[in-house]
Amino acid sequence: MKKNNILALKYRPQIFEDLIGQDVIAKTISNSIKLGKTPNAYLLNGIRGVGKTTTARLIAKALNCINSNSEKKECSKTKQCSSCSEIADSNHIDVLEMDAASKTGIDDIREIIENSKYSPTSAKFKIFIIDEVHMLSKQAFNGLLKTLEEPPPSLKFILATTEVRKIPVTILSRCQRFDLKRVSIENLTHHLKFVADTEKIKISENAMRLIASVSEGSVRDSLSLMDRALVAQKIDESKKLEEKDVREMLGLIDKRKIILLLKEVFEGNQKNAVDSLQKIFKEGLDAKNLLNDVLYILNLFSRKLTLGSLDKDPSISESELSSINEISKNLKISDINLFWHLTIKSINDLKVINNEYLLLEMYIIQLCHLEGMREFSPSETQQSDNLVVENKGNKLKTETNKDEGISSKKIKDQLKSTQQIKTSIEKKPSIEKPYDKIEINSISSLIEIVEKEKEVELKYDLERNVNLVSFSHGKIDINFNENLSKNFVKNLSEKLFDWTGKRWIISFSQKIGKKSVFDIKKDQIKKNLATFENNEITNKLKTIFPDAKITNIIDGDKDE
DSSP: OOOOSSHHHHTOOSSGGGOSSOHHHHHHHHHHHHHTOOOSEEEEEOSTTSSHHHHHHHHHHHHHOGGGGOSSOOOOSSOOOHHHHHHHTTOOTTEEEEETTTOOSHHHHHHHHHHHTSOOSSSSOEEEEEETGGGSOHHHHHHHHHHHHSOOTTEEEEEEESOGGGSOHHHHTTSEEEEOOOOOHHHHHHHHHHHHHHHTOOBOHHHHHHHHHHTTTOHHHHHHHHHHHHHHHHHTTTSOBOHHHHHHHHTOOOHHHHHHHHHHHHTTOHHHHHHHHHHHHHTTOOHHHHHHHHHHHHHHHHHHHHHSOOTTOTTSOHHHHHHHHHHGGGOOHHHHHHHHHHHHHHHHHTTTOSOHHHHHHHHHHHHHHHHGGGGSOHHHHHHBSSOEEEEETTEEEEEOOSOOOBOHHHHHHHOOOHHHHHHHHHHTHHHHSOOOOOOOOSHHHHHHHHHHTTOHHHHHIIIIIEEEEEEETTEEEEEEOTTSOTTHHHHHHHHHHHHHSSOOEEEEOSSOOSOOHHHHHHHHHHHHHHHHHTOHHHHHHHHHOTTOOOOOOOOTTSOO
16 A cells, blocks of 8 residues: 555545544445445535545445455455555556546546446456546436446446535436535544644644634545644644644634624724734734634624523633623624624625725724614613614614704714614604605505605506515515515615504515506406407497507596
């Protein structure tokens, strides 16, 4: 067997028992091979680095092992038969591996089909391992169908993919599917400890846990990062690698610094928050990594608020846990949700902004100002002489106050969101000159008031782009077509509140609903025309004007 200095190759499992975190799959496959109940084709699905190709080779080994029928002999990690050894070195004549990412066409599949007609040279089975099988073209998949369903008795297929949804259902139905799981942090840490002891790498358990956490369940990624740590340790063999060294190596920041940064943000200390950001940024942290770390910490706060305890989370240290428990006492889940969405938006903004620090500083300042919204309680809203509008999706909450105790300036100071101030200013005229409250009991009465108020865009949408599902006082359920204005719900909710003095719920339904008002009118016109077509007057008109066509009927009593 070839010797490798790369850890990911050196510690690749050679028997099913060595597979990390895939115990159930390993046991199922090995038992089916021992019982002789093997499928025509295996499909191995999972993220990168969890052992798909390794499992494929282990299946090939088990199927073609020379010692499989012997009670006295059995292949092990160190001592293998010639067949297993050749498969491990990727040079077995009857076990062929193909990378579908580079060979995607029907011609490559035709070559496989042609080779499948011949019996294996030296092994029990001829095995084709197709990696990244989702990359095959549609024609290539179609070419595989018949062979997958009824292959020769001595032929087996093992397909591996990271994108199982891209594989046609016709292929999936012909395979026995196995989903390889992400490997847990505990299993990865245990494996890294074994590798560190074997390679005599001086590294702390916290550092290995950090590597396992960053690997996101991929064994190969964790060993690749361990390789980097090994190189760093070889420079100074007397030094033991600690968590901070691994963080510097990977360009990560200590989670405690992120927690302290968010603590300043939650408390609204803008200057302290920006100072903390500058110190973090000077350490060379990538902006995207910083924002992703913020998302991770926000998730911890969210779990603390919703689940109540993080004691069983092995990725959190005692000091971090203590800080999260303390800070979360003054938080609400609505705050976390707001911070989460703004953080994701900032990550997307990185694609268009060249100065990363500029974006991060503005991001932190925005978070500090968003924090002020928590101080603006509903009781204060009710005492305000201004109109405060809180926009939540398609629902608008509007409050006015008769008490003149709070000044306009104080309200502006409390409303730190620019959008709130803007909306508040725009809405002032509706207080000075309120509408007469009216009753709206049907879609037709709604369209009448919309037309009366000259809301042209709303009228157009209501008549042509909306299919009514149900209409009750205070609630309208609709279906709609692709031409509906994106601000339709917001605009209609605002107008209904102005006109009726009550909040209305506009909801989208999965039901088809009635025809649009415009389509109903068209159908009525067609019906009227059909009725009028055989009328005596019509027949006389056709006699006088043979080429005339009746396109519409107008009520003579109406002024049109």
